[in-house]
Amino acid sequence: MVTIHDVARHAGVGAATVSRVLSGNGYVKLETRERVMQSIRQLNYTPNEMARNLYYRKSGIIAVMVPMLSHPFFSELVNAIEVSLCNKGYQTMVCNTFYEKNYELRYLEMLRCQRVDGIIFGAHMSLASDQYRSLHRPVIGFDRRLSEEIPFVAADHETGGRLAALELIGCGCRNIVQFGDAEDRVATPSSRRHTVFRKVVEEHGIPCHSYSERQKYSSIDDYDEAVARMFEEYPEVDGIFGTDLYAAASLRQALSIGRRVPEDLRIVAYDGTHLTRFLYPELTVICQPINELAEEACRMITDMIKGEEVLKKELLLPVSIRKGRTT
């Protein structure tokens, strides 16, 4: 059976490169990509385990719950998860929860009747931990501590918040704004970046204004409205920190009202999705390692399905800063 390692050997690259080519995340030179795709075709590589595994497992299906699949971060994450699960012989079922507890509960109920082998929880609401136990199947949290005993994987958001704060401070910003999480949302590892961001900014004697999302459910218009409100209420802002979507909306509105970026206004984005690659001037971004997060989440859940013990219950992967032209 042809594996990803055979493809890598055939193409003369590492398995990580093959994985990057397949997921479409991360830079791979055009020539290398073409060589890898050629090897895939020549070796007739496909996730061959799949059909075989189906005979040994109940369903071969793993469910992934996210707030909204059309959000760039979650679409890239689920894309990478699908690739990784497919390579391991599993199929991916997606569930959108719209940041709503109702949906999450209903999906849980449904998954209880459904024959899925495991569940990756990337949704954002909080349920009692016995809700997860009662599923009687492997569960992991993505960016979310579901209970003491349920393993989770997340990016090192504290470092992310610190890097962002230091970048804006280093540029001389004195009027800093961050777009934060809704206050009534459960504390996730990712919300730690906001706490740390504020702490670092204030330690430098600079006030930090936080704008919370007014609601749990977010469409594109929410970002635009929140940013417009911020510019109105706080016109002296000279440094902005927020997810890619907030940062992109801030950049667009800043340019449209004639603010010069980065001369008068600095922006640091958080996530590092494809969106940030299409903007001008290019955003400075704290990048989450989306592929690696997906890879580790899939490794954890499939290990658990195979009955193996997950030794490291909390896995934090490093973030990185990609300097653009907005700082």
Added chain:
Amino acid sequence: MVTIHDVARHAGVGAATVSRVLSGNGYVKLETRERVMQSIRQLNYTPNEMARNLYYRKSGIIAVMVPMLSHPFFSELVNAIEVSLCNKGYQTMVCNTFYEKNYELRYLEMLRCQRVDGIIFGAHMSLASDQYRSLHRPVIGFDRRLSEEIPFVAADHETGGRLAALELIGCGCRNIVQFGDAEDRVATPSSRRHTVFRKVVEEHGIPCHSYSERQKYSSIDDYDEAVARMFEEYPEVDGIFGTDLYAAASLRQALSIGRRVPEDLRIVAYDGTHLTRFLYPELTVICQPINELAEEACRMITDMIKGEEVLKKELLLPVSIRKGRTT
């Protein structure tokens, strides 16, 4: 049981508005959105059919095959499909094919052993039509004519191509470029827009340069590289037509080399994904009706699963133009 119509009545809006709020596509005023979400919470609305239906069906799962889930068009499409299927009591399984026949064949094989109730084919490669027949379950094509007897749904791409051409011509463009499909890819309804675009441009006595994708698999870097090559080979270009990703890459590069948009260079995008909402200046876009396409595809496949005959085998939904600041 609470239905989407109860929510609509409770919130004093139409069911289509509730659907728009849930999918996050299309503009809904903040107040209306909040009212709808409040009704959802108050009525404890969830896709209630789901659990019940599971007892009557083999699996309650419908597979959706797309080239790449992280592509904004497909992430928004699959998001809307998940919402619609969920409302109808089905779960969504996603399959990425990476524009590769290998993958598509393997998924077909797997779906044959798997208990999925139906398949929506949004992938782009071409298989013999008996491959689909041998699945022995309901199948529809998304943007793709799989065989004479298999129904499909698509946007009215011919009108889309015509609108784009007329927009650029109307702006006085004399050196027009379009980014087209790979030549070796199967002719889909969507590739018709390129044929029509060229025809309309040439009928006005203007030459039309087409750039084909050099390969089937596309990452962000491909768009950047293709656009950079075009600007090098054809610096006199004054009108560009391409999908959102090509248009966004063109806009970014044009600004970075000091081309004035729209004074020296006009751009029309095709698709109308979220990405276009974040760019400055705002792109002029031919919008596909993503929500309605998803809704119709789901209606078709679930009707077929229920044993109902699909009378209209080819469903083309209207596109629209959204004028921005790039024309």
